[in-house]
Amino acid sequence: MKVLTTICTAFFLFTFSSCGSQEPFVPDTYEEEYITFGNGGGITGAVTQFYLLKDGRTYKKISSDSLSFMGKIDKKVCQQQFSGLEKWGMKDMKINDPGNRYFFLDSNSANNRLTWGGNHDKAPDILIAFHANLSRLVKDLNTNKN
Template sequence: MLKTFILGWIMLATIVLCRAQTGSRDPFTYKNRQIVVGQGGGITGASTVYCWLENGSLYVKSDHDSLYTRLGRKPAALTRRFFNELEKTCRIKTTRFSQPGNRYQFVSWKKNQQEFTVSWGDPRQPPPARFVTFYQSFLAQMPKPKR
């Protein structure tokens, strides 16, 4: 009886710990602000999507992944700076630009059901320079893959 009780508590603790690590911190279910940046297209149509949550967590997902992979975490001050830059400098919520080409890049801002996206790739329609700069700065913050 005591063994069953202890085993039950161990299982419950494991479930709670696993949920605390993934749960609402996953980009699919996260309710607070998130920045989503990605690229794709070309012959294969493959895409890669990076996600930076307001809590500082970083994730990546490619076409062959069904779930996001956690890349780590960034400091709160740096996270705030990137969110402010996207919201105030880039003005993502009021900028309307959607000109994807065969190959495309995009920057999105999400919170709950709200989403604002700027996408580009058509060489005949250059994107707002502030988004290209933001895109490059964002990708520079992503951890490099280990080889």
């Protein structure tokens, strides 16, 4: 009986200690790939930035506020977003045309920030659609919380 109790205790300790052991997300030191997207400018100049990690975790940061965890996007849907960066050539695109109100997309692995909203360069339709899809995913996360 004592052996069974010891085994059960060890099993539960191992099981629960492995839960929630995800690495905290700090953009400057996080080594895995992530996508950053959002918008900024306007009257206030505020910047709303979202971070999508490969495991689906999603964070939000508004201007100088701290990061807040929003939730987790389905892993399959998340993988499609990362594949889309490659598939549609966004890692190799070049656009830097912020306007008063601007939009951006970046991947820490590509080191290539795409910024559009100005009057000089028209952003490719695929980039606008990709950004809109990412925005919808985080909006759905927010909606599903309520």
